Amino acid sequence: MSMVLGAKAQGKPKITLRPVLIAGLLIVGFWIVVALTIDVWTVYDPLKLVARKLQPPSFEHWLGTDALGRDVMTRTLYGARYSIAISMIVVVCSVAFGSLVGAMAGFFGGWTDSVLMRLVDITLSFPPVLLAMAVAASLGPGLQNTAIAVIAVWWPVYARLMRGQVLDVISRDHIEAARAGGASSYRLLTKHILPLSWTPTIISATMDFGQVVLLAASLSFIGLGAQPPSPEWGSMISDGAAHFYSWWIAFGPGVAILSLGLGFNFIGDALRDILDPREL
């Protein structure tokens, strides 16, 4: 029986998932390139009034114009800057802070573990958007505060992940051996444990990029994130909601959020298949 299963595993090439990875890389790559180079090749200014207001899509304005007469396409493309920047900052900071907390909790155990993990439990008890709203509202509107709010929501996920990993790794024999060999705590953690604990965090972080883009845009949609006239996707959709019959105002930014989310998901999925073959 085991031979059959073995043969099945051999017979299932990993290459089958590569098209998804390529699609993900293309989508995300597209938006990164747009964010970096849009200034050079843009046709319109995202903040200038370039046409009559509330014009439906046309040859001059592919995605129409908004309530003030700005080009929606241009604003959508510019929006990539905000979303990519904010998701980078949020994910990097959350991973750094969360992993640090989780690694400490897992490594030191005892009281440190209890206190840190209760903090994680409490934070995770909040429905994410409500906590982010509370934080963003108390910090006041603005892009920077949106980032802080989303980090406040996201770090505990990585703390849990890293703690679990560290606990898992720490119980392995060669860590015991290193400890017995007189390695210091710090050395043990940085040289022996952390390098073995990163895989789930990397996979999860990749998947989370899309969710972070979504949450940040949600806050802007509510009015707590980027403020007008910034061409941010969430607040553009909020504009669209205010001009319900001009559907094109919201169309572009929504597609943008969706595509970025899908892109990151594709990459994350492929990464998981490559790095961690357990399926879930």
Next chain:
Amino acid sequence: MTQYVFRRLISMPLLLLGVATMAFFLSHFTQADPLSALVSERQMGNPEVVAAAKQRWGLDRSMPEQYAIYVKNLVTGDLGVSFRTRRPVLTDIAERLPATLELVIFAMLFGTTSGIVLGVVASRFHDRPADYAARFFALFGSTVPVFWSGLLLLYLFTVKFGLIPGPGRLDARADQPPFVTGMFTLDALLSGQFGTFLDALHHLVLPAFVLGWSVTGIISRLVRASMLDVLGQDYILAARAKGAGEARTLLRHALPNAMIPTLTIVGYSFAYLITGAVLTEAVFAWPGIGSYAVDSARTLDYPAIIGVSLIGATAFLLTNLVTDVAYAYANPRIKLG
């Protein structure tokens, strides 16, 4: 098992206290001045008005005092008074809870059902086109911003197709059914107003779909994974060896086993639903807690925000408890000690 539930129930207030503490400190250690929400801009220069407002809302006390007052009030079920509506937060929330509950329940029904169906289909046709299609539909749902899909679908179905009435819970001219639960569909049925029931349902379909779709992916992903796991088990082969057909094998033998790990995700998807409900309600002008939270956040009405967060966290913790108990019930092998 009772012991386990009991233990979980005891830890609940502690977690909630932590939640309240966190929410309290959050809104106090920041520069945002709630006064600006209380006092009109012109009156901000008037020290008497400012002092009166401060006193009225307890803002002149020291931080620990305010905290002590807050926690004491919490224990008695007092969530404070909203700066914006000037009414007790608990009253505001209680009034709006049924609308949200109705939306979330219907969304949950749709989300779980579609998630299970898609998960089963995907696992049955593993690595074939139907699998990819089901997975993509699910992924789409969890990636698409509900405030965008809601908006466009609302536009499409009301303006373009005229199939769905506009936003809100009932036709503007219709009377609300007599209050029993506050959930219009249920109340209308209870009082025998079938027309009102249909109207309420008609208004509910689109927001419930949009919201439910966002959790379809979470559930279908797990159903698929655990179905794939279960389908490789000997007892599935044994069911086939008995002469059970495909449908019977999948639904009677595989699904109940696959649902056991899936149950745990229901609690998580509930948190996701609350998140989505906030935004969905904003788009569909749904007079629930979500739109209340959005309005409160915009006006920096922190008693209201904390109140909603607390209610949200409580609901979430309770759902997790119920989920765990259901898990123990569904899995005969586990007897929680």
Next chain:
Amino acid sequence: MGTSQQPLLNVRNLRVTLRNGLEIVRGVDFVAEAGKVLGIVGESGSGKSIMMRAAMGLSPSLSTVTGSIRLRGEELVGAHERRMQKLRGSKIGLVFQDPMSALNPVITIGKLIAEAVRLHNPDMSAAGVRRRTIELLDLVAVPQPELRANQYVHEFSGGMRQRVMIAMAIANNPEVLIADEPTTALDVTVQAQILEVLKNLQTRFSIGLILITHDLGVVAGTADTVVVMYAGKVMESGAVRDIFYRSRHPYTRGLLSCLPTISGNRSRLEPISGSPPLLSARPVGCPFHPRCSMAQNTCRSEEPKLRQVDDVLTACHFAESLRGVATGQWTSRAEHA
């Protein structure tokens, strides 16, 4: 087709190939007679389990089956799935190696057996199904069947589980009962009991029992004929006495020498060195040659055909030269315990 003259199960040139081209079963012939016990012996990976699943149309969807399997003359290879469903559980029963994993953990034992009954007797009354369920549990000597029927698999001991599995397999008086390593997962003390249950039922209902095992000892006291398989091929087959006393194949002899003798002569215990070849790396020539102490150049280049040598069918180039070696007095596990 005169059903009575046809052998119960006639397998000819059976091949099972995985989708990736690897052949698991490579042209196997054997016959199972009604009321007799056929032992199929081989190490794990010899293809014996896959082969019997193929006979039931349960081979993994990744594989193709060619050749012929006739049940009382009816061709099963390529038969319609609906027809196979009818046959499975009614004409052919299957007992699994590990009853713990082959019994659905979330369905009570009674319901599992009742399902087997009902699937093939859709018109039977609920009371009738219940009665039959209890009767079946009684047949396999599960004490307190009324009580036990309401329990789950985890509440049973290993031996009891296997009894339940057998009850399920014989629910509709099958003509063929395939027992796939029915004792391997059990404690040694229980193994003999289970074999006895199988043997009793087989005699009582004159079932054609196919006993798949890696243990010649299991076969010794139970089987009438034996097929020895290695690397997806038949190495040797014949009546059980002939295989045990007049084997003409070094592989069979190797297996035999692994058995303890009644005289307790330990020096005879000499396990075959090495392990069966991987599916993907089967040797050219005789598949057994890398592990065979008698291997010559012919064995490395030419694959031996199955041929009659004295009383047995054997596939060894040097079957004749093995004549003189007596193999001693073997006892079965069953008699041992």
